[in-house]
Amino acid sequence: MSDESKDQKLDLSLDSETSRNVERILTEQGGARGSLISLLQAIQKELNYLPPGALPIVARQLNLPLSQIVSVARFYGSFSLLPRGKHIVTCCLGTACHVRGAARILAEVSRILRIDPDETTEDKIFSFDIVRCLGACALAPVMVVDGVFHGKMTPKKAKNILQHILREES
Ligand code: FES
Structure with missing residues (x-):
């Protein structure tokens, strides 16, 4: 093209x-x-x-x-021509993260933000991405929020992190 x-x-x-x-x-x-x-x-x-x-x-x-x-x-993958949220939440679904329960983290993030991966909330507060390895497999499962790595993630930890941001934004 x-x-x-x-x-x-x-x-x-x-x-x-x-x-x-x-x-x-x-x-x-x-x-x-x-x-x-x-x-x-x-x-x-x-x-x-x-x-x-x-x-x-x-x-x-x-x-x-x-x-x-x-x-x-x-x-350049770092540029987005589509509106993005103020906060970027990235869940890793690479092999190491997958075997340590990444799907449960992903489901919890989707539930709390009410969006699927590759989507942005209507209020443009959050965008939700998935990747296939962040190069931090020893910390699996990994979630990154605004560039900060959070390792050994659990659904509860993910919920706490997102709710903290939601409180700050409300
Ligand atoms: S597979 Fe998730 S950081 Fe490598």
Whole structure:
């Protein structure tokens, strides 16, 4: 599929407030003097994802083709073109975690957040991901919340961690 046809699938519309925010973030990052990756990272850091409508603004700032910006945003797994939650919960379902009960952790997270893996809560507070090994098998089963590893996870521990965040967010 050509970059051009991929671009046609992206909704590049952007509400005026988000558009102003993107312009501000780009200015704070030095505008055209910033590198493409650092500009995209800055937008994602503040908005929790890369709104596709922000990409034409970046393209104009850097005087680069939109197709190039879209390719970079799609290539790096760390960028998300879909809205993401403020908190990212990742459960490992790799072999070591699986044999130590990861499915029960996953079920508890789904139950508490009321979403399935690969989904984001409607209030955009949580996104829930699964991975196939986090490289910390000795700690299995592992759950990561906002980059912090929690090993030897149990459904009860998972519940406590999520409820603590829910209390803070309420
Ligand atoms: S299998 Fe879960 S950390 Fe390796």
